[in-house]
Amino acid sequence: MLNLPHNLKHAIKTLRLGDWLIVAGSIIVIIYLFQTLWSSEHATKVQIRLGDKIYATYTLNQQRDVHVHGPIGTAVINIAQGRARFSKSPCHNQYCVHQGWLTRAGQAAICLPNQISLELIGENKPYDSLNY
Amino acid sequence: MIYPRFHYIPSRLRSRLRLLTTLLLLALLGLAIFGLNAYNKEPLYHSQSYVFGTLVDISIYGEPDERARLLSNQILQDFQSLHHQLHAWKPISENQPSELGALNHAFSQGKTPVSISPQLAEMLTDATNFSVKSHGLFNPAIGHLISTWGFQRDEFSVVNIDDDKIKALVKNKPSMTDIVIKNNKAYSNNVSVKLDLGGYAKGYALDMAADYLRKQQVKNALINIGGNIIALGQHGKKPWRVGIQHPRQPSAIATLDLPDGWAIGTSGDYQRYFTQNGKRYCHIIDPRTGYPVEHTQAVTVLISPQTHTGVLSDVASKPIFIETAENKAQAAATFGVKNWMVIDQKSNILVSKAMAQKLHWLDTNVKFATQP
Numbered sequence: 178m179l180n181l182p183h184n185l186k187h188a189i190k191t192l193r194l195g196d197w198l199i200v201a202g203s204i205i206v207i208i209y210l211f212q213t214l215w216s217s218e219h220a221t222k223v224q225i226r227l228g229d230k231i232y233a234t235y236t237l238n239q240q241r242d243v244h245v246h247g248p249i250g251t252a253v254i255n256i257a258q259g260r261a262r263f264s265k266s267p268c269h270n271q272y273c274v275h276q277g278w279l280t281r282a283g284q285a286a287i288c289l290p291n292q293i294s295l296e297l298i299g300e301n302k303p304y305d306s307l308n309y
Numbered sequence: 310m311i312y313p314r315f316h317y318i319p320s321r322l323r324s325r326l327r328l329l330t331t332l333l334l335l336a337l338l339g340l341a342i343f344g345l346n347a348y349n350k351e352p353l354y355h356s357q358s359y360v361f362g363t364l365v366d367i368s369i370y371g372e373p374d375e376r377a378r379l380l381s382n383q384i385l386q387d388f389q390s391l392h393h394q395l396h397a398w399k400p401i402s403e404n405q406p407s408e409l410g411a412l413n414h415a416f417s418q419g420k421t422p423v424s425i426s427p428q429l430a431e432m433l434t435d436a437t438n439f440s441v442k443s444h445g446l447f448n449p450a451i452g453h454l455i456s457t458w459g460f461q462r463d464e465f466s467v468v469n470i471d472d473d474k475i476k477a478l479v480k481n482k483p484s485m486t487d488i489v490i491k492n493n494k495a496y497s498n499n500v501s502v503k504l505d506l507g508g509y510a511k512g513y514a515l516d517m518a519a520d521y522l523r524k525q526q527v528k529n530a531l532i533n534i535g536g537n538i539i540a541l542g543q544h545g546k547k548p549w550r551v552g553i554q555h556p557r558q559p560s561a562i563a564t565l566d567l568p569d570g571w572a573i574g575t576s577g578d579y580q581r582y583f584t585q586n587g588k589r590y591c592h593i594i595d596p597r598t599g600y601p602v603e604h605t606q607a608v609t610v611l612i613s614p615q616t617h618t619g620v621l622s623d624v625a626s627k628p629i630f631i632e633t634a635e636n637k638a639q640a641a642a643t644f645g646v647k648n649w650m651v652i653d654q655k656s657n658i659l660v661s662k663a664m665a666q667k668l669h670w671l672d673t674n675v676k677f678a679t680q681p
Contacts, residue, residue: 194330201338208342229358269464270583276559283552284560290464292359303671304564305544306366308573308609309536309554309580 220282220297223261225254228292237261237297247291254295261295263288283307351545356381361392361514362463363535369522370529370544380525384518388534391514394429397452397505398461409504412495413452416502422494430493435617436509437485439624442643446628448596450483452503458601460592461505465583475599507592508576512623515539515572519619531567537574539619540567552671554579556606556652562675563668570614574622576630577607595631604654605630610641611648611664621646634659638680 192200225232227245235241235256242264243254250267260280263273266288273288282299285307354369354377365388369377393401397413400406406414408429415423425433440447455461457475459468481501488497506513511534518532519539529542531549540549548568552561556579567573578591578601590601608630612622625644632640634653641649641661648664658677660668665679 197331197334201334204338205341205345209345226357229356269466279559281560286559287364289359289363294357294364304550304552304561305368306531306533306538306549307536307552307554307561308533308538308575309577 220259220280220284220299222298223254223256223279224296224298226294226296232293234298235261245293247288247293249291252288252291252293261297262286263293263295266291266293353544354378354381356385358385360385361388361511361534363511364533365535366533367518368531368544368549369527370542372527380522380527384521384532387517387521388514391510391517394426395506395510397507398456409506413503415495416488416497416504417500419500420496420498422489422491422496425490425493425495427493430490430495432506432509432513433485433488433490433495433504435620436506436624437488439509439620439644440485443624443628443640444643445484445596446631446640447508447624448483448485449504449506449509450485450487450502451478451594451596452505453481453483453501454478454594454596454599455505455507455592456503458590458592458594459583460581465581465592467583467585470585479597479599508627509620509623511535511537512572512574512617512620515619515622516617517619536580537572537619537622538567539572539622540569542569553609553650553668554607557656561671562652563670565611565667565669567611570618572612572618572622573609574612574626575607575609576626578602578605579607593627593630602631604633605651606654606656607650607652608637609650610646611667612646613648 220237222234222236224234225243225245227247232245235243237256237259239256241256243256245252245254252263252267253265255262255264260278262278263276263286266273268288268290273286276286279286279295279297282297282301283303285294285296287294352371354372354374357364357366365385367381367384369381394408396407397409400410408426412423412425415421436449440449457478459465481499483499483502487499487502488495514534515532515537519541522530522541527541529544532539538551543549548566550564551567551573552564553575555562556577576593578589578593581592582589593602594600595602608626610622610626612618621644625646628640629637629649629651637651647661648667649661650664651659659680660677661680
């Protein structure tokens with residue numbers, strides 16, 4: 178019967194430089210294809226901005242309350258089940274809280290008075306900028 | 310081809326050489342992946358800031374990061390000084406009103422001409438032309454009405470709606486044509502004129518930023534001031550792509566490609582508004598009645614390259630928003646706008662024929678009508 182480990186050992190031993198080049202080349206091609214083709218519009222992370230700085234980026238794959246201290250007070254950002262939202266904000270209009278849950282990559286909620294924004298990030302951004 | 314088989318080397322060394330060759334190949338592989346990643350990283354600079362009382366979002370493609378950062382900071386500084394100059398209700402400091410504030414004060418006092426900067430003179434002349442063209446529907450002279458409705462504040466809350474006061478303010482007929490500008494001096498024939506350039510300044514700033522970047526030989530950039538966007542060049546091999554906000558959902562309703570030199574603007578009832586007794590009062594006021602427009606949720610206009618592309622993206626959506634459904638297409642035609650989309654209060658979507666060909670709906674089940 179075939180003794181696989183032995184055959185494998187033997188095969189590897191007899192590989193020549195050219196074979197190795199082919200193996201290496203194939204691995205490079207596979208990695209390249211994986212990087213270019215494996216993408217989806219699924220949101221995987223939420224990026225929180227405070228003023229003109231990126232405050233933090235969190236994976237959506239967790240349950241978490243993030244407290245962010247903005248110019249007019251502390252906002253609470255909820256992350257749960259692949260979604261994110263403003264759950265509390267000190268701003269007057271509460272537009273940001275009313276936006277509700279963000280679920281898809283590219284979705285964003287902005288709190289202008291408190292200068293905090295959330296944006297869901299996926300592998301692929303559906304657009305470069307939002308017109309509103 | 311002859312591969313090295315090391316048969317001339319003692320076997321003791323042979324295995325070491327093989328190990329070395331393998332390691333070398335692995336190192337090469339690592340280098341290749343590293344190189345690919347570096348190649349995949351786009352030369353895209355992106356910044357977001359709160360200036361101009363809103364969110365400013367600048368993307369620059371194909372410039373070294375450091376240069377892009379300096380350029381974008383310069384733009385933000387220019388926006389900030391324009392903001393101080395044109396602010397309709399905030400003085401620069403306690404004793405120093407904004408240039409616009411000082412002018413408004415002079416207007417309210419009578420017909421004594423006051424000096425204004427050549428830049429402001431040019432803006433007011435330009436805004437007057439647009440106002441006349443729109444038959445007064447675009448009217449930056451109704452600052453008193455806007456302030457009565459509580460929209461000249463950083464945050465909007467319920468106001469006491471004073472019907473008599475609104476009636477009186479409309480009756481005064483403040484108009485851009487009341488303003489007389491000569492040799493960089495201005496006065497108003499009507500004391501009820503109070504300028505609020507809220508529907509003009511963002512567009513002006515877009516043109517200013519685009520001109521600046523072109524002068525600096527920047528080929529590719531996307532500038533977004535509070536939702537109004539202008540494009541320069543493109544995003545690498547693809548055009549810049551923008552999303553259009555859904556007026557009632559926290560997501561985009563559609564996307565479209567913004568070619569070199571084009572601009573897009575939206576007027577909506579969902580950014581500045583307050584609700585009272587379940588009724589929504591938005592910041593877009595019909596100068597003919599003095600009351601907020603109720604029949605429309607959003608109007609988007611796409612502007613082809615011309616002298617004032619940015620300004621037009623800001624100005625042209627207002628008359629279309631204010632006009633009733635049957636007159637909206639005519640209002641668009643007045644400004645030569647071929648690409649527009651209207652979403653009315655029942656969320657019915659009407660799209661011009663030219664625009665329909667450019668939109669990519671994100672919700673594939675969306676229902677919309679096309680205006681020939």
